[in-house]
Amino acid sequence: xxxxxxxxxxxxxxxxxxxxxxxxxxxxxxxxxxxxxxxxxxxxxxxxxxxxxxxxxxxxxxxxxxxxxxxxxxxxxxxxxxxxxxxxxxxxxxxxxxxxxxxxxxxxxxxxxxxxxxxxxxxxxxxxxxxxxxxxxxxxxxxxxxxxxxxxxxxxxxxxxxxxxxxxxxxxxxxxxxxxxxxxxxxxxxxxxxxxxxxxxxxxxxxxxxxxxxxxxxxxxxxxxxxxxxxxxxxxxxxxxxxxxxxxxxxxxxxxxxxxxxxxxxxxxxxxxxxxxxxxxxxxxxxxxxxxxxxxxxxxxxxxxxxxxxxxxxxxxxxxxxxxxxxxxxxxxxxxxxxxxxxxxxxxxxxxxxxxxxxxxxxxxxxxxxx
Numbered sequence: 001x002x003x004x005x006x007x008x009x010x011x012x013x014x015x016x017x018x019x020x021x022x023x024x025x026x027x028x029x030x031x032x033x034x035x036x037x038x039x040x041x042x043x044x045x046x047x048x049x050x051x052x053x054x055x056x057x058x059x060x061x062x063x064x065x066x067x068x069x070x071x072x073x074x075x076x077x078x079x080x081x082x083x084x085x086x087x088x089x090x091x092x093x094x095x096x097x098x099x100x101x102x103x104x105x106x107x108x109x110x111x112x113x114x115x116x117x118x119x120x121x122x123x124x125x126x127x128x129x130x131x132x133x134x135x136x137x138x139x140x141x142x143x144x145x146x147x148x149x150x151x152x153x154x155x156x157x158x159x160x161x162x163x164x165x166x167x168x169x170x171x172x173x174x175x176x177x178x179x180x181x182x183x184x185x186x187x188x189x190x191x192x193x194x195x196x197x198x199x200x201x202x203x204x205x206x207x208x209x210x211x212x213x214x215x216x217x218x219x220x221x222x223x224x225x226x227x228x229x230x231x232x233x234x235x236x237x238x239x240x241x242x243x244x245x246x247x248x249x250x251x252x253x254x255x256x257x258x259x260x261x262x263x264x265x266x267x268x269x270x271x272x273x274x275x276x277x278x279x280x281x282x283x284x285x286x287x288x289x290x291x292x293x294x295x296x297x298x299x300x301x302x303x304x305x306x307x308x309x310x311x312x313x314x315x316x317x318x319x320x321x322x323x324x325x326x327x328x329x330x331x332x333x334x335x336x337x338x339x340x341x342x343x344x345x346x347x348x349x350x351x352x353x354x355x356x357x358x359x360x361x362x363x364x365x366x367x368x369x370x371x
Contacts, residue, residue: 011052011053011054012024012054013027013028013054015052015054016045016048016049016052016054019048019051019052020041020044020045020048022041022045026041026045027045027049030042030045030046031045031046031049069104069105069131070104070105070106070107070129070130070131071095071099071104071105071106071107071130071131071132071133071134071314071317071318071321072106072107072108072109072124072129072130072132072133072134073091073092073095073106073107073108073109073133073134073136074109074124074133074134074135074136075088075108075109075110075135075136075137076110076135076137076138076139076142076144077110077137085233085261086287086289086290086291087137087287087289087306088136088137090289090306090307090310091136091158091306091307091309091310092108092310093307093310094306094307094308094309094310094311094312094313094314095134095310095311095313095314097311097314098310098311098314098315098318099314102318104318107124107129107130109124109133131154131321132153132154132155132156132317132318132320132321133148133153133154133155133156133317134155134156134157134158134310134313134314134317135148135155135156135157135158136157136158136159137158137159137203138157138159138161138203139200139202139203140161140163140202140203140204140207141202145157145161145164145167146163146164149164149166149167150166154317154320154321155167155168155317155320156168156169156170156313156314156316156317156320157169157170157313158170158171158309158310158313159171159204159205160174160204160205160208161204162204166329167329168316168320168328168329168330169329169330169331170309170312170313170316170330170331170332170333171309171331171332171333172304172309172332172333172334172335173208173332173335173369174204174205174208174209174212175208175209175211175212175215176212176369177209177212177286177302177335177337177369178208178209178210178211178212178213178216178256178258178286178302179212179213179215179216179219180212180302180337180369181256181284181286181300181301181302181337182194182196182212182213182216182217182256182284183216183219183220184284184300184337184339184343185254185256185282185284185343186216186220186222186254188343188344188345189254189278189282189343189344191253191254191282192222192225192253192254193225193250193251193252193253193254194213194217194222194225194226194227194252194253194254194255194256195226195227195228195229195245195250195252195254195255195256196209196210196213196214196226196227196228196229196255196256196257196258197229197230197231197237197238197241197242197255197256197257197258197262197263197266198210198213198228198229198230198231198258199230199231199232199233199258199259199262200230200231200232200233201230205258206230206233206258209258209286210228210258213226213228213256214226214228227250227252229241229244229245231257231258231262233258233259233261233262234261234262234265235261235262235264235265236265237262237265238257238261238262238263238264238265238266238269239265239266239268239269240265240269241262241265241266241269242255242265242266242269242270242273243269243272252281253280253281253282254281254282254283255281255282255283255284256284257283257284257285257286258286259285259286259287260285260286260287260288260289260291260292260299260301261287261291262285263283263284263285263286263292263299263301263342264285264291264292264295264299266283267283267295267299267342277297277342278297278341278342278343278344282342282343282344283299283300283342283343284299284300284301284302284342284343285299285300285301285302285342286301286302286304287301287302287303287304287306288301288302288303288304288338289304289306292338292340293340295342297340297341297342298340298341298342298347299340299342300337300338300339300340300341300342300343300345301337301338301340302335302336302337302338302369303335303336303337303338303366304335305333305334305335308333309333312331312333316328316331334368334369335368335369336366336367336368336369337366337367337368337369338366338367339367
């Protein structure tokens with residue numbers, strides 16, 4: 001005779017256990033996917049749980065394990081900056097996907113102002129509101145990162161942090177990718193007077209993309225023909241960089257921007273100066289988060305699978321929280337070059353090209369950047 005649960009009563013592990021004929025502890029292990037329980041029994045438990053309407057409580061599990069039942073995404077900058085940039089939306093989407101699959105809360109910690117990034121860390125650490133954290137977009141001079149990395153608190157960093165070799169990180173080779181697109185302007189389009197509008201040079205991303213540009217010039221014997229202006233990854237800084245070039249009394253026929261937002265700002269400034277792209281100046285950007293696809297002309301750029309990186313970071317963080325032995329400490333994700341009209345290339349028809357089997361990135365026409 002099948003036991004039925006009275007209407008309005010919560011279904012417990014004991015109810016599922018009675019249905020299958022095993023102990024509540026065995027039910028818990030089966031629902032967790034433990035290989036100590038046979039595949040047949042696990043299937044029976046899943047079927048019984050679904051039939052009875054059993055829903056596990058992440059809060060209860062966390063309480064039993066003395067855990068918060070949440071992870072944090074720490075971005076040591078202002079909320080306005082975070083939610084105003086496509087990069088962070090991709091990161092948030094990737095981390096959220098991993099957290100939702102595990103029925104775990106996601107906390108977002110930002111700072112009150114640009115100069116007080118430490119607040120983003122302390123809010124998580126002092127309150128003990130999260131079991132682990134993912135950190136992105138931290139400055140290289142931020143001393144808190146090193147302290148966190150050595151504290152034993154489970155943490156994964158998105159980006160490159162060579163000054164903290166013990167950290168668990170996932171990122172891309174910004175240096176190689178920036179050098180690749182600079183090579184493209186020189187070798188494919190014959191550009192010889194090149195400008196790089198860099199990201200903030202207190203961040204490793206800004207440094208690596210600048211250094212990749214400079215390395216390309218040196219390899220082509222053109223070091224004296226390059227120029228670097230520092231921006232802050234915003235559209236306004238790209239516009240200002242190009243508008244102010246007359247102050248340096250220099251002209252350029254090729255421009256490498258450290259991200260697409262700055263490239264778009266540069267496009268607007270060039271249009272006001274009646275300089276045509278790509279006839280007079282070839283332009284490339286970096287990121288391919290959406291903006292580069294809708295400009296006129298479309299911006300040639302490096303496709304960065306940010307959402308995929310965030311998903312990898314979150315999956316790895318859950319392994320660290322669970323105390324799993326082994327696993328990677330540094331994961332480097334591939335990128336690709338997406339040619340569009342801004343550099344002088346003809347835009348190819350889109351084709352499927354994904355950075356990995358678990359990626360949720362949009363299809364794009366691209367050329368992998370390899371060593």
